[in-house]
Amino acid sequence: MVKFIGVVTRRPGMPRDEFLRYWREVHGPLAAALPGLRRYVQNPPVEVSGREPRYDGVAELWFDDLDSLRAAFRTPQGERVRADESQFIDQARSFAMIVEEREVSL
């Protein structure tokens, strides 16, 4: 299993509420339909008084392996997802990582 992590900043001038709404209501369902996707979690920042979050959100998408992840983004649905990102994300201030989860025993 591999996990795609997207750490994103909203488009300049877009109010935070509008960003969160778009992410949840429009982009979420689009990305949820990616072929081969196993799990999808959106992580909006918790409001902490006196602290501005460094980014506007973190997305996590799980796939069986690296090949499935790459294949998903090359499908027509993958292209729709990428195209939709420009509607609410500032790509220059966002980044992605591909990681492997290692559960630590408590």
Next chain:
Amino acid sequence: MVKFIGVVTRRPGMPRDEFLRYWREVHGPLAAALPGLRRYVQNPPVEVSGREPRYDGVAELWFDDLDSLRAAFRTPQGERVRADESQFIDQARSFAMIVEEREVSL
């Protein structure tokens, strides 16, 4: 439930292998002993040919709520965890976020 996400860069001059070993074998058990911690996942980057990962790792720590999270880092164990970070993490090129998980239905 809230989740602390730490996105980290290793100390300058530290080889990646050594960073990953220290994180897993030394820092992992220390952080796993934080009071009130509910779940802990370390996410090392997957090696993708031709792509240098933007950061050296992402840590995720779950707590019941914001108060439990803050309280954990104020305990002696929390202080040990913070102190140990300087052994392998470049704080100037690392950051943390506190988020809420929103599972998206597939």
